[in-house]
Amino acid sequence: MRVSHEIEITPAAVVLNGQPIATNEQGEKMLVELYRRYVKDYPKFFKMDTLSRLGFIAAELLLQDQPVAAVILANRSASIKNDTDYLATITGENYYPSPALFVYTLPNIVTGEIAIRHHIQGETSCYILEKPEQLEPIILSQINRQSPILAGWCECSGPNTFNAKLQIIWNN
Amino acid sequence: MEQLIEQLKTQIIEALNFEDMTPADIDTDAPLFGEGLGLDSIDALELIMLMDREYGIKLADPKAGKAIFQSVRTMAEYIQANRTK
Secondary structure, eight states: OOOEEEEEEEEEEEEETTEEEOOOOHHHHHHHHHHHHTTEEEGGGGGGHHHHHHHOOOOOOOTTTTOOOOOEESSTTHHHHHHHHHHHSSSSSOOOOHHHHHOOOOHHHHHHHHHHHHHHHSOEEEEOSSSGGHHHHHHHHOOSSSSEEEEEEEEEEEEEEEEEEEEEEEOO | OOHHHHHHHHHHHHHTTTTTOOGSSSSSTTTSSTTTOOBBBHHHHHHHHHHHHOOOOOOOOOHHHHHHTTHHHHHHHHHHHOOOO
């Protein structure tokens, strides 16, 4: 197993292949700043929940033109941030459930968003794990391919509490 | 009617998260789905919720949606004729 590229995103910092990327904003606003600077042409980004925005931006900066066979992510909090936002639309007297929020009440939606954008037709999985280290045996079981895979930790529990560490991983 | 159209455009931008768009960017008579704004089925559900939440309109007949959601103007005309708040 070999890691060729890696990105880490926290609410205050972005590090791509060991090099920090300067940003003016922090938290959710930083993800929008990165979209406006590096992506620009995918307005569906604005419909995504924070977890999907995080995974999408991380994949966008990391993959660029590198094809991958699969995307395997994991996190601890599933889609709790968006679940909470959705709950707010169905609680109390103002019962107006939001369809746009409802469609993101599953953590694996982030892998689907990445797969659609990068035409990944292999496995897309999102595991709920206690620690990032627990993902490693899962990756090892999936990496018997010629092409690399995109894998890593993509965690979001609030608008300003998230972290992602995604890697391009090869079999050799 | 023009005031309602402008208000509706603002509400659509907010409800559908068109963060880079202003009311002036939306053609009042352009199709909402397909060409024009290019909305999808989830957006359609959001528009139905918007009409309920903001104007007290519950769409009982799903078939009527095609005519109502043709453009911002047809939405505004339907709202003006059927609003309860």
